[in-house]
Amino acid sequence: MASTVKSLKNQHHQFADPFYQLQVLQQPVKQGETFPAFAEQLLEHGLYPLQPTGTTILQVNVGKMCNQTCKHCHVDAGPDRKEIMTRETMQHCLAALDNSPQITTVDLTGGAPEMNPDFRWFVQEICKRGRQVIVRCNLTIILANKKYYNLPEFFKEHRVHIVSSLPYFQASRTDAQRGDGVFEKSIKALLMLNEAGYGQENSGLMLDLVYNPSGAFLPSGQKSLEAEFKRRLKNGYGIEFNNLFCITNLPISRYLDYLVNSGNYQNYMQKLVDAFNPAAANNVMCRNTLSVGWDGYLYDCDFNQMLELKVERDRPQHINQFNIKQLDDRNIVLNQHCYGCTAGAGSSCGGETVK
Amino acid sequence: MENSYYNPADLAKFGNVTEFQPEMGRKFFDYYGEVFKEGALTEREKALIALAVAHAVQCPYCIDAYSTDCLQKGADETQMMEAVHVAAAIKGGAALVHGVQMMNKVKELSM
Ligand code: SF4
Ligand code: SF4
Numbered sequence: 001m002a003s004t005v006k007s008l009k010n011q012h013h014q015f016a017d018p019f020y021q022l023q024v025l026q027q028p029v030k031q032g033e034t035f036p037a038f039a040e041q042l043l044e045h046g047l048y049p050l051q052p053t054g055t056t057i058l059q060v061n062v063g064k065m066c067n068q069t070c071k072h073c074h075v076d077a078g079p080d081r082k083e084i085m086t087r088e089t090m091q092h093c094l095a096a097l098d099n100s101p102q103i104t105t106v107d108l109t110g111g112a113p114e115m116n117p118d119f120r121w122f123v124q125e126i127c128k129r130g131r132q133v134i135v136r137c138n139l140t141i142i143l144a145n146k147k148y149y150n151l152p153e154f155f156k157e158h159r160v161h162i163v164s165s166l167p168y169f170q171a172s173r174t175d176a177q178r179g180d181g182v183f184e185k186s187i188k189a190l191l192m193l194n195e196a197g198y199g200q201e202n203s204g205l206m207l208d209l210v211y212n213p214s215g216a217f218l219p220s221g222q223k224s225l226e227a228e229f230k231r232r233l234k235n236g237y238g239i240e241f242n243n244l245f246c247i248t249n250l251p252i253s254r255y256l257d258y259l260v261n262s263g264n265y266q267n268y269m270q271k272l273v274d275a276f277n278p279a280a281a282n283n284v285m286c287r288n289t290l291s292v293g294w295d296g297y298l299y300d301c302d303f304n305q306m307l308e309l310k311v312e313r314d315r316p317q318h319i320n321q322f323n324i325k326q327l328d329d330r331n332i333v334l335n336q337h338c339y340g341c342t343a344g345a346g347s348s349c350g351g352e353t354v355k
Numbered sequence: 356m357e358n359s360y361y362n363p364a365d366l367a368k369f370g371n372v373t374e375f376q377p378e379m380g381r382k383f384f385d386y387y388g389e390v391f392k393e394g395a396l397t398e399r400e401k402a403l404i405a406l407a408v409a410h411a412v413q414c415p416y417c418i419d420a421y422s423t424d425c426l427q428k429g430a431d432e433t434q435m436m437e438a439v440h441v442a443a444a445i446k447g448g449a450a451l452v453h454g455v456q457m458m459n460k461v462k463e464l465s466m
Contacts, residue, residue, distance in 0.1 A: 168429075168431075170431055172431075172432070173431075211429075213426070213427070215426065217423055217426045217427050218427055219427065220398075220424075220427040220428055221393075221398050221399070221427075221428055221429070224393060224397050224398055224399060224428070224429075225399075225428070225429045227397075228399065228429055229429075
């Protein structure tokens, strides 16, 4: 789907600058008052400095190019983004896997990861190494071009675990966040995935959906929302899926721009801070996941990647220096956006973190 | 005293009512928390009922709180507006059904 909306980067927008975003996150909101530092909250609960519990997931962002330009996108992805991981960097990722048997899962994200010309090769190579592949598939990519129509079959062949965003079971809120016509195409793509066996009982082909709020509010009640999504998608369209993950929108990039420009920033941050949950803080995903950028640099998570906060300075910085022992012995780089991971029942790429 | 009866910032201070009477306040909030937990009704259904009642009692704090809560619990706009119509229908119906009482009285007094 061609999108005419430009990324913040190509609008030369101030929120495209990670340094500016961090400044906004740290500046006083009223009369010199700032939100309490995230690190201090962790310190109070005996969790600072925050360290990994052991990396088992490598999340690889294979590029910022995407066929959509969603309003909330923390990657600032879009058709106009040209940053794409090279095969050489992928080879370094594979070498890292060869040296790190404790990494059981490779989570491929983007942009639309399928738009990377070496995407299929990379998936095949990871599978040869016996690791589970997760693909964060935006659904509409399957219908974006003929060359993608057989993605469901390709995914099936490699037993890829699909995780797809569908912010709502109706067009209005989905399209408001992800663009006109996205809901209808997403439904078609879900039916194609179902047809290939995804989300069907006993197929072992996992199809999970991601719900994130289309607006300045927090998600709540993953289990009950999952039941509602299942009921609505089944009755309305005959669609089946496995799990629903509720993800909180983190106040960075395009979502931060939306919050500030709609006048919702202060209230939203206050909600996140008020909902700080130490149990969620204990389970944040950066404790078991490492993130690789399109250019091979290493980050504690995809959000830190977009804020250009690389892993702690005296640890390997690039995938070509990957050393899991040294990396697992690092202090995680934190900032105010981390409040998005610790609000309420917590939020991660796998949804709530507190059961 | 503020120069307005309703201030949105006061909603966040609801818990402060325990300041003047801690024991009753705490009991109320414990009960309140219990009521809104998932039970025979889902949390979303309870949020929709609360939204309807908020409109019936015309409480701006509750309308603010339960509009947000309904969104958070995944209710859609149509469900929320239908809940408000339920409140309106019951309020309107409650007024109108007393028309029977009026008719009774009129008939009693008329020849
Ligand atoms: S949220 Fe996903 S689908 Fe939407 S623009 Fe960003 S990367 Fe693309
Ligand atoms: S934003 Fe990243 S670094 Fe911060 S808590 Fe979440 S996962 Fe960890």
